[in-house]
Amino acid sequence: DSGVTQTPKHLITATGQRVTLRCSPRSGDLSVYWYQQSLDQGLQFLIQYYNGEERAKGNILERFSAQQFPDLHSELNLSSLELGDSALYFCASSVAQANTEQFFGPGTRLTVL
Amino acid sequence: AQSVTQPDIHITVSEGASLELRCNYSYGATPYLFWYVQSPGQGLQLLLKYFSGDTLVQGIKGFEAEFKRSQSSFNLRKPSVHWSDAAEYFCVSGGYNKLIFGAGTRLAVHP
Numbered sequence: 001d002s003g004v005t006q007t008p009k010h011l012i013t014a015t016g017q018r019v020t021l022r023c024s025p026r027s028g029d030l031s032v033y034w035y036q037q038s039l040d041q042g043l044q045f046l047i048q049y050y051n052g053e054e055r056a057k058g059n060i061l062e063r064f065s066a067q068q069f070p071d072l073h074s075e076l077n078l079s080s081l082e083l084g085d086s087a088l089y090f091c092a093s094s095v096a097q098a099n100t101e102q103f104f105g106p107g108t109r110l111t112v113l
Numbered sequence: 114a115q116s117v118t119q120p121d122i123h124i125t126v127s128e129g130a131s132l133e134l135r136c137n138y139s140y141g142a143t144p145y146l147f148w149y150v151q152s153p154g155q156g157l158q159l160l161l162k163y164f165s166g167d168t169l170v171q172g173i174k175g176f177e178a179e180f181k182r183s184q185s186s187f188n189l190r191k192p193s194v195h196w197s198d199a200a201e202y203f204c205v206s207g208g209y210n211k212l213i214f215g216a217g218t219r220l221a222v223h224p
Contacts, residue, residue: 002156002158042216042217043203043214045211045212045213048210055210056211058211097210098209099207099209101162101207104149107156
């Protein structure tokens with residue numbers, strides 16, 4: 001158990017819908033990262049927040065957004081969902097802003113029908 | 114651009130045999146390197162990491178990896194594989210604040 005929690009574990013929804021994925025980092029960690037794991041793209045970095053502020057962006061679609069709240073939990077919002085958005089979404093956390101290991105949550109499996 | 118290559122998509126070994134998973138990285142400076150393992154239906158667990166210093170690093174579950182700058186490699190090894198080691202293994206490069214994952218090597222273990 002890494003100490004990072006993600007909810008829900010599974011999510012099934014329809015195309016065009018909007019969903020919110022939630023992540024709570026390890027106690028004491030200020031950085032939260034979101035990754036997407038799909039069969040065709042592998043594991044890709046989406047976005048990072050550090051102490052409430054966006055720090056880095058990766059291959060994140062404009063339909064996706066994220067935020068980190070004062071209690072340091074983070075939410076990833078996915079809108080206008082398409083079939084291709086079906087994937088496993090991981091949250092990770094770390095103490096520092098950069099150059100450090102990241103601890104991963106169990107993931108949220110999103111299925112878009 | 115920073116990248117990580119794992120040349121072997123699938124590897125099958127017998128239980129008790131030795132294991133080496135290959136990894137090559139592409140990065141201008143000395144990278145931060147990691148190996149993560151993902152068991153079926155599970156999240157990602159950190160096996161070991163290399164930031165600097167001793168080029169042979171020890172990890173959990175009896176794994177070790179060796180950083181070789183001249184070969185741009187960071188291969189993962191285990192002297193004797195257990196059936197519970199069957200999983201997918203990711204070599205990962207850390208460039209400042211994001212992780213770059215290799216495509217992964219799926220390990221199967223025969224009894």
